Amino acid sequence: MAERAARHCCLGWDFSTQQVKVVAVDAELSVFYEDSVHFDRDLVEFGTQGGVHVHKDGLTVTSPVLMWVQALDIILEKMKASGFDFSQVLALSGAGQQHGSVYWKTGASQVLTSLSPDLPLREQLQACFSISNCPVWMDSSTAAQCRQLEAAVGGAQALSLLTGSRAYERFTGNQIAKIYQQNPEAYSHTERISLVSSFAASLFLGSYSPVDYSDGSGMNLLQIQDKVWSQACLGACAPRLEEKLGRPVPSCSIVGAISSYFVQRYGFPPECKVVAFTGDNPASLAGMRLEEGDIAVSLGTSDTLFLWLQEPTPALEGHIFCNPVDPQHYMALLCFKNGSLMREKIRDESASGSWSKFSKALQSTGMGNSGNLGFYFDVMEITPEIIGRHRFTAENHEVSAFPQDVEIRALIEGQFMAKKIHAEALGYRVMPKTKILATGGASHNRDILQVLADVFGAPVYVIDTANSACVGSAYRAFHGLAAGTDMPFAEIVKLAPNPRLVATPTPGASQVYEALLQRYAMLEQRVLSQTRGPPE
Ligand SMILES: Nc1ncnc2c1ncn2[C@@H]1O[C@H](COP(=O)(O)OP(=O)(O)O)[C@@H](O)[C@H]1O
């Protein structure tokens, strides 16, 4: 403990869908402390499932803001109880689930700047929010606002060229527009709107943190090339929005020193720096030290796939964000909503709730699943917009059920085939040197990663923790400390442990999946046209 106490470090936080997590990373870039607070299990009084509340309409999805605040209280108390030496923390940064928004009530900044170190944050911030249930990334209730925004800027393609994405229901600008239209009073009593990332940074700062360029790219409001809010988009969403958002900043900015609340209550040094927080996917890109040509697959609550890009290439599918570690560059991202929660459902239905039985089913079925193939979207998928379960035999006949083992393989193969097909639609090609970097909760499962290697025909690597967003946040904190010297991020992380190889493609995989991928793409179109109905 004495040796641990003397370690200078940076902290990396992640306010993700299902939990708040933290890691401490020392100057040699070793992770020496990890902790988490799980919303459903540790904060049962909020009654969330998977960290969220799905409303009666099935479209609106929110999380209580005070649950996030209390989770921070709890995790800091846990660290204190374990003897964590806060006095060694040089800087901290963090990540948040993307797109979610927090509404600070008029007068909240006054409370934030004068917090008493004798009380938990939750007790003091109770009355600080004009909206107590925050819209999160799983929300898909803003179709009308999306159409209004696209119409205001000249169409979906024009919006994508400007902001990196066509209008998406979970993107923050559309969420803000809905709140303004349906609850104008709450909107007018809001002095500041934060993303989940900048909200968390604000807690540590004791004042409002700006939004960073990278997470700001997930709002349909930021001009990703000029890095300024688009006046046309702001105007289409809500009045006086610019003053409620504040000015966006480069992702490696130091946004201030830690609030005296944390100095007095936990013993942080007063000079501890807060580096701008960003989205969980951008933070994972940093944590995995993604290089051009590599592809990252995050298997968290959502599944996401992302790439490093030199130049932005906005399209009607997928998103382009400002790069979180290199201000000149960009990243592409695809998001699949039916990720871990869908896998958990099939695990419960077909493997008695056991991941090890789930794995055995993957081991006992062959690559290609004898031609059986499935689509599993219990909630409206984002990429592409399909809902429902659709199973097909080798003869392309739709059936209503598969045997349990076949069901499990169909789910995992289907999830990875969708990722490959949609990444290729963005122009991505697997090259001989391609590495797939996997992260997120399901990257603990070797059998799932074997299917990933087989479908993509490329080796899969992991870093030592599945919490790449936390680790990336700690790396970004070190980068923020050095950014004044213009030190590139790659230089900061060059001593970090290399990713570990966990799966290589099985011989013969490419022949099996070449044919299956074509069938998957064809059947996806068939399901899509059934879902949408005949063209008008
Ligand atoms: N052994 C495993 N096999 C497959 N999935 C797993 C395994 N262990 C954990 N998970 C999944 O990881 C998910 C949580 O992933 P995580 O990246 O921590 O989520 P988030 O950051 O979105 O809160 C859980 O919902 C669970 O389904």
Ligand SMILES: O=C(CO)[C@@H](O)[C@H](O)COP(=O)(O)O
């Ligand atoms: O909406 C997106 C990305 O566009 C999601 O990836 C969220 O950022 C949630 O992340 P996880 O909690 O699943 O990591």
